Amino acid sequence: MGKSRAHLKSEDGRCAVREVPTPLRARTAPNVLEEVMRRKGVDEAWDALEQMHAEGKTTDKYTVSRMLMKTVGDGQAHLDPTRAYRGISLVEKFIELQPEDVDEVLFNALLDTCCRLKDLKRLESCVSWMRRLKVKPSPITLGILVKTYGQAGDLDKVLAAWDEMEEQRGLANSVTYGCMLDACVKCGNLQKAVEVFKGMRDTGKHKNTILYTTMIKGYGLHKDLENALKLFREMPEQQVPYNTITYNSILEACVKCGDTSSAEEILDQMARTEYEIEPDLISYSTVLKGYCQNGELLKALCVFEEMKERKLRCDELVYNTLMEGCVKSDDWKAGCGLFGEMVSRGLRPSAITASILSRLFQRVGHEDADDKVASLFSLFQLERPQPAERGPRARNARGGKGPPPSPGAVAGMPGAARPTVRGPRKIRLVWVNHNDLTRPHPK
DNA sequence: GTAGGGTTAG
Numbered sequence: 001m002g003k004s005r006a007h008l009k010s011e012d013g014r015c016a017v018r019e020v021p022t023p024l025r026a027r028t029a030p031n032v033l034e035e036v037m038r039r040k041g042v043d044e045a046w047d048a049l050e051q052m053h054a055e056g057k058t059t060d061k062y063t064v065s066r067m068l069m070k071t072v073g074d075g076q077a078h079l080d081p082t083r084a085y086r087g088i089s090l091v092e093k094f095i096e097l098q099p100e101d102v103d104e105v106l107f108n109a110l111l112d113t114c115c116r117l118k119d120l121k122r123l124e125s126c127v128s129w130m131r132r133l134k135v136k137p138s139p140i141t142l143g144i145l146v147k148t149y150g151q152a153g154d155l156d157k158v159l160a161a162w163d164e165m166e167e168q169r170g171l172a173n174s175v176t177y178g179c180m181l182d183a184c185v186k187c188g189n190l191q192k193a194v195e196v197f198k199g200m201r202d203t204g205k206h207k208n209t210i211l212y213t214t215m216i217k218g219y220g221l222h223k224d225l226e227n228a229l230k231l232f233r234e235m236p237e238q239q240v241p242y243n244t245i246t247y248n249s250i251l252e253a254c255v256k257c258g259d260t261s262s263a264e265e266i267l268d269q270m271a272r273t274e275y276e277i278e279p280d281l282i283s284y285s286t287v288l289k290g291y292c293q294n295g296e297l298l299k300a301l302c303v304f305e306e307m308k309e310r311k312l313r314c315d316e317l318v319y320n321t322l323m324e325g326c327v328k329s330d331d332w333k334a335g336c337g338l339f340g341e342m343v344s345r346g347l348r349p350s351a352i353t354a355s356i357l358s359r360l361f362q363r364v365g366h367e368d369a370d371d372k373v374a375s376l377f378s379l380f381q382l383e384r385p386q387p388a389e390r391g392p393r394a395r396n397a398r399g400g401k402g403p404p405p406s407p408g409a410v411a412g413m414p415g416a417a418r419p420t421v422r423g424p425r426k427i428r429l430v431w432v433n434h435n436d437l438t439r440p441h442p443k
Numbered sequence: 444g445t446a447g448g449g450t451t452a453g
Binding site: 060061062063064065066067068069103104105106107108109110111112115138139140141142143144147173174175176177178179180181182183185209210211212213214215216217243244245246247248249252255281282283284285286288289292315317318320321323324351352353355356359 | 444445446447448449450451452453
C-alpha cells in the first residue's frame with residue numbers, strides 16, 4: 001500500500017519515494033505531469049498520473065491541484081462531469097497514497113469541484129476525510145461550504161456551517177462574506193443576509209460592489225424595492241462603485257416590482273451619466289420586459305428600437321419577451337410582425353416562441369390557434385419546434401443555452417416530417433415587410 | 444495550486 005511507503009520531501013516541496021533509485025528521475029516526476037498537461041492536455045496528464053500510481057511513483061499536491069483546476073475549467077467553460085469525477089477520483093487516490101503531502105488548499109480544490117458538480121455527498125465525504133487527516137479548514141473552506149449548501153437550497157446546512165466554523169468566520173474576508181450572503185439570498189433568507197451584511201458594515205469591513213449587488217438582488221427577489229433602492233443610493237455615498245451587474249440587478253428589482261418608471265430613470269442614468277459603464281443587452285432587455293409585463297407595448301418597442309440603434313444583438317429571448325408583450329396587449333399583428341423579423345434575422349424560434357404565438361392567436365379569438373401557428377411557421381419554411389421538454393433539462397428549450405435540437409431530430413418525429421400546411425392564407429400576412437416589421441400595422 | 448454577484452420567457 002502507498003501509505004506504508006516512506007516519502008522524502010525535497011527542498012522544492014516535491015516528493016520522491018525510496019524505491020526510486022535515481023533522484024533525478026524522482027525529481028522530474030512532477031515536471032513530467034506538467035509537461036504532459038502542457039503538451040497533450042490535462043486528460044493525458046491524468047492518464048500519466050494513473051500510470052505513476054500503478055508504478056508507485058509519487059508526485060506533489062501543487063501538480064495535482066493544478067490538474068484538477070484545469071479539468072474543471074474557470075467556471076465559464078462547460079463542465080464535463082465525467083472528466084471532473086475522474087479528476088476527483090485520481091486526486092483522492094493521490095491523498096490515499098501520500099496523505100502526509102496534502103494540505104487545505106488541495107482539499108479546497110476538491111471541495112470546489114464537488115460544489116461545481118453539485119455533489120453534496122461527495123463534498124461531505126471529503127470534509128470528513130479532511131477532518132480525519134487533521135487538515136485545518138480555512139475561511140476559503142467555509143466559503144465553499146456555504147456556497148455549495150446555498151446553491152442546493154439547504155438553508156439549515158448553510159447556517160450550521162456558518163455557526164460551527166467560528167474561527168474561520170472570524171478570519172472571513174470579503175469573498176467568504178460574498179459566498180455567505182449569496183447563499184442566504186439563494187435560500188430565500190433575506191433576514192440572515194441582512195444580519196450578516198449589517199454586522200459586516202458595522203465593523204467597517206468589506207464594503208464592495210459585489211456585496212452590495214448581492215443584497216440588492218436579495219431585496220429584489222423579496223419585492224422590497226424600497227430597500228433595494230436605499231442600498232443602491234447608499235453605494236456612492238460609501239464610495240462603493242457601481243458596475244454593469246449592479247445596474248442590471250437594480251433594474252431587475254424595479255421590473256419585478258412593476259416600477260417601470262424607476263427602471264427607465266435608472267437605465268437613463270446608466271446610459272448618460274456613467275462614463276465607464278454602458279447598458280448592455282441584459283440592461284435593455286430587463287427594462288423591455290418590464291414594459292411588456294406592464295402592458296406598455298409601445299414603450300417596449302421604443303426600447304427595442306434603441307437597442308438596434310446601439311447595435312445590440314437582439315436574441316430570441318428579446319423577441320419572445322416582446323411577443324409575450326403582444327399577448328398581454330392583444331396585438332397579434334405586432335406579434336406576427338416580430339416573428340417575421342426574428343426569422344428574417346436568422347434567429348431560430350423555439351417551442352416557447354410557438355406557444356407564445358398560440359396564446360396570441362387564442363387571445364384574439366382564434367379557435368384553431370395551433371393551426372395558425374403551424375401556418376406561420378410553414379410560411380417561413382420552418383418546422384414547428386417540438387414542445388419544450390419538461391424536467392431539469394427543460395432549460396435547453398430556452399434557446400440560449402445548450403445545443404438546438406437537430407433538424408433531423410425534429411423531422412424524424414412521427415408525423416412531424418411533413419407538417420400540415422392548412423390554410424396558410426387564412427392569416428393574411430400582407431403587412432409582413434421584412435425591412436420593418438417592428439411596428440404594429442396601422443390598420 | 445483553492446472561494447463570491449447579473450443571462451432576460453412559457
